[in-house]
Amino acid sequence: MAIDEELKRKVIEAWQNAFPQLSLYAQNKLYKVVGSIVIGLELIKLPRTDEYRPHFVIYPLWKEDVKSSLDSPIIIKEYYNKKGLQYSILYERHIYLFNDVLESVKKQTPFSFNGNISYNKLVFVIDECSQTPPLSAAPNSYLQATLQDAKFKISLFVGIAEAKSVLEQINKRRWDANHFKSCGVDVNRWLQGLQESISKRDGFLKQIETNKREKKIAQLVSFDTIIR
Numbered sequence: 001m002a003i004d005e006e007l008k009r010k011v012i013e014a015w016q017n018a019f020p021q022l023s024l025y026a027q028n029k030l031y032k033v034v035g036s037i038v039i040g041l042e043l044i045k046l047p048r049t050d051e052y053r054p055h056f057v058i059y060p061l062w063k064e065d066v067k068s069s070l071d072s073p074i075i076i077k078e079y080y081n082k083k084g085l086q087y088s089i090l091y092e093r094h095i096y097l098f099n100d101v102l103e104s105v106k107k108q109t110p111f112s113f114n115g116n117i118s119y120n121k122l123v124f125v126i127d128e129c130s131q132t133p134p135l136s137a138a139p140n141s142y143l144q145a146t147l148q149d150a151k152f153k154i155s156l157f158v159g160i161a162e163a164k165s166v167l168e169q170i171n172k173r174r175w176d177a178n179h180f181k182s183c184g185v186d187v188n189r190w191l192q193g194l195q196e197s198i199s200k201r202d203g204f205l206k207q208i209e210t211n212k213r214e215k216k217i218a219q220l221v222s223f224d225t226i227i228r
Helices: 005-018 091-108 119-130 142-158 160-172 177-182 187-199 201-212
Strands: 023-026 029-034 037-045 051-060 075-078
Touching: 005 029, 005 037, 005 091, 051 091, 075 119, 119 142, 142 160, 142 177, 142 187, 142 201, 160 187, 177 187, 187 201
Parallel strands: none
Antiparallel strands: 023 029, 029 037, 037 051, 051 075
């Protein structure tokens, strides 16, 4: 269904006013850069309706370009109302529901959008995601591995010692080689690639900086990942 563009603009404007530390990236996307990742909110329109649903997102910045980096989130998290149901917000009723939704978003977002984010908190959020359904049902699957891969690369951005510590944890897992194979990935090559990434850290950091200089990313508010 077609929604009035002015109404869409007013909705995203309300969200940006509520979170001024996030920058407008697209008509339904508010982002900021934190170290090696992009975090923010996306207002995803539900198909065949005049409703949207806010989502918390984390994207990498280490892929070959910005487009591929933003193709698939590391984490996408929905928000729930006081009854435990997903929000489905009519654009035309947004103004009446906004304060209630905003309260839930502030409570359920895993960390504040203000300022820096600690490395330990980022790792905690990824680990928490890995231990909740549906990922928790298959702890050694390739899907689980993609999340651990992201944790490793966030750690590699912070430092070699942090990356080696995460890699040690990854190497201890009894990964499901058959599931990797069904996804077109060789588990041993994946593990070898992680190990080789440590010696290629300079190139990894350079790619992140290249992506950060891309015009739309460079316009976002940017903060550091700090250790504590």
